[in-house]
Amino acid sequence: xxxxxxxxxxxxxxxxxxxxxVLVDKLFTxxxxxxxxxxxMGSGLFRKLKDVPELKVHWAKAEAKARVDAxxxxxxxxRQKRTLVLVGIAAGLLLVVGVGVAVxxxxxxxxxxxxxxxxxxxxxxxxxxxxxxxxxxxxxDYQMGKRPTTPRPAGNTGTAGATAxxxxxxxxxxxMGSADSDxxxxxxxxxxxxxxxxxxxxxxxxxxxxxxxxxxxxxxxxPIEFSVLETGKVGRVWVDNPDFKNGPxxxxxxxxxxxxxxxxxxxxxxxxxAFNIGKKS
Numbered sequence: 001x002x003x004x005x006x007x008x009x010x011x012x013x014x015x016x017x018x019x020x021x022v023l024v025d026k027l028f029t030x031x032x033x034x035x036x037x038x039x040x041m042g043s044g045l046f047r048k049l050k051d052v053p054e055l056k057v058h059w060a061k062a063e064a065k066a067r068v069d070a071x072x073x074x075x076x077x078x079r080q081k082r083t084l085v086l087v088g089i090a091a092g093l094l095l096v097v098g099v100g101v102a103v104x105x106x107x108x109x110x111x112x113x114x115x116x117x118x119x120x121x122x123x124x125x126x127x128x129x130x131x132x133x134x135x136x137x138x139x140x141d142y143q144m145g146k147r148p149t150t151p152r153p154a155g156n157t158g159t160a161g162a163t164a165x166x167x168x169x170x171x172x173x174x175x176m177g178s179a180d181s182d183x184x185x186x187x188x189x190x191x192x193x194x195x196x197x198x199x200x201x202x203x204x205x206x207x208x209x210x211x212x213x214x215x216x217x218x219x220x221x222x223p224i225e226f227s228v229l230e231t232g233k234v235g236r237v238w239v240d241n242p243d244f245k246n247g248p249x250x251x252x253x254x255x256x257x258x259x260x261x262x263x264x265x266x267x268x269x270x271x272x273x274a275f276n277i278g279k280k281s
Contacts, residue, residue: 004054009037009046017041024058030066034059121278122209127198128272129191189269194228194262198273201260208252209275212244219278222249226257226271232264 005017026032027049034050050059209222222244227235234257239245
């Protein structure tokens with residue numbers, strides 16, 4: 001039996017004859033559709049391809065394939081769109097992080113890190129810890145944000161400091177755990193606990209120190225002394241340097257040290273903590 005051949009319209013043209021296989025291939029590639037008019041050779045009648053019994057099955061399969069291809073293409077477009085959105089978000093986050101790092105780097109370059117001793121230009125000496133003086137006027141609490149009005153007692157200036165925390169009567173300092181001449185018990189001071197707090201929190205003083213450090217400032221030693229009340233709060237703060245004994249440095253140090261969580265000491269404690277401005281030698 002001879003293979004069927006077909007004519008088909010494309011615009012104003014009548015093309016063919018072509019065998020059924022060629023006609024079906026054109027249908028699957030989209031060159032022809034169900035609305036294309038075709039004529040079996042010898043029939044003398046053009047009809048829509050989807051209405052020709054011999055071609056209906058091929059048309060249905062071509063339509064199903066077209067739907068699947070369209071869905072796959074739409075899925076690919078949506079996936080590409082999501083990818084572009086995610087890439088955009090990631091780029092935005094990287095930009096924000098980059099700006100944040102740049103700002104942080106700039107800040108640290110100027111102010112230094114709170115956990116660093118300031119690029120080796122600010123160093124702390126080993127603190128000296130002693131029993132607190134019992135004079136009430138020497139324990140002005142800075143928690144209220146008030147500067148002390150009582151002058152520091154004579155004999156407690158500079159770094160003559162190793163004995164600054166002892167009574168100034170010229171009598172030897174009582175041993176820890178012994179009794180004063182007036183019979184008052186001298187409580188034990190937990191120096192290890194105090195040292196641990198100072199070691200952890202002394203970097204918080206660096207911004208205060210940087211505020212008063214001037215460009216080209218020669219190496220300078222600034223001893224400070226502060227009292228720890230029996231409640232564990234920092235009381236009065238002294239700066240044993242004539243250039244910084246009053247003003248913003250004392251206020252800043254007191255504000256920061258008021259946050260230090262010392263353990264309550266039975267007799268309190270007086271602590272000398274010197275720091276140096278200038279490169280390490």
